[in-house]
Amino acid sequence: MNDALTLKEAQLKLEYYCSYQERCHQEVVQKTRDLGMKNQEIDAIVVHLIQHNFLNEERFARSFARGKHRIKIWGKIRIVNELRQRHISAPNIKCALSEISDSEYEAAFNKLADRHWETITERNTQKKKKKFCDYLLRKGWESNLVYEKLKELLP
Numbered sequence: 510m511n512d513a514l515t516l517k518e519a520q521l522k523l524e525y526y527c528s529y530q531e532r533c534h535q536e537v538v539q540k541t542r543d544l545g546m547k548n549q550e551i552d553a554i555v556v557h558l559i560q561h562n563f564l565n566e567e568r569f570a571r572s573f574a575r576g577k578h579r580i581k582i583w584g585k586i587r588i589v590n591e592l593r594q595r596h597i598s599a600p601n602i603k604c605a606l607s608e609i610s611d612s613e614y615e616a617a618f619n620k621l622a623d624r625h626w627e628t629i630t631e632r633n634t635q636k637k638k639k640k641f642c643d644y645l646l647r648k649g650w651e652s653n654l655v656y657e658k659l660k661e662l663l664p
Contacts, residue, residue: 519544520554527563531572533595537564567601574605578614582621585609587649618650622658638663 514522519541526532526540537558541551558564570592577583577591585606592602625644631637638659645655 514544514546516546516550516553519546519550520557523554523558524561524563527558531569532564533569533573533597534564534566535595566597567604570597570601570605571608575608578609578617581648582617583648584618584645584650584654585614586651587647590649618645618654619658621645621648622655622662626662634663 522544523537523540527537534555537555538551541554546554555564573592574588577588583591588606589602592605597605622641622645626641629637629640631640641659641662642655645658646652
């Protein structure tokens with residue numbers, strides 16, 4: 510690769526990469542590898558980004574949890590699993606979940622559940638219940654909430 514970036518050029522690219530959207534360490538390391546950087550250079554770039562506050566795992570986790578809950582209407586289980594997949598530490602995951610208030614969480618769940626129940630066209634009650642539960646569980650909502658809501662929706 511003749512057009513290999515210098516450390517400074519890569520650093521600037523990654524500063525921009527981190528400044529327009531919150532990133533986790535794993536994404537930044539992958540991006541530096543994609544740019545063809547060596548392990549020593551990757552470490553130097555990550556340290557630089559942390560020191561200059563371009564990279565902050567707690568801030569990423571909080572932003573991720575807020576966004577996925579409010580926009581994709583994910584439940585806490587899915588959010589936690591996705592953060593773990595990104596190698597976010599347990600204390601940062603706990604901080605992230607504190608971004609979602611209980612009342613907001615409950616309201617989002619009820620709105621999503623009611624809306625989804627109405628959109629299922631299945632005539633067979635058993636199949637409709639299964640589709641309803643599978644959808645909400647896949648979105649990361651707690652099973653006790655899902656089954657309580659199901660009881661509430663059934664006549």
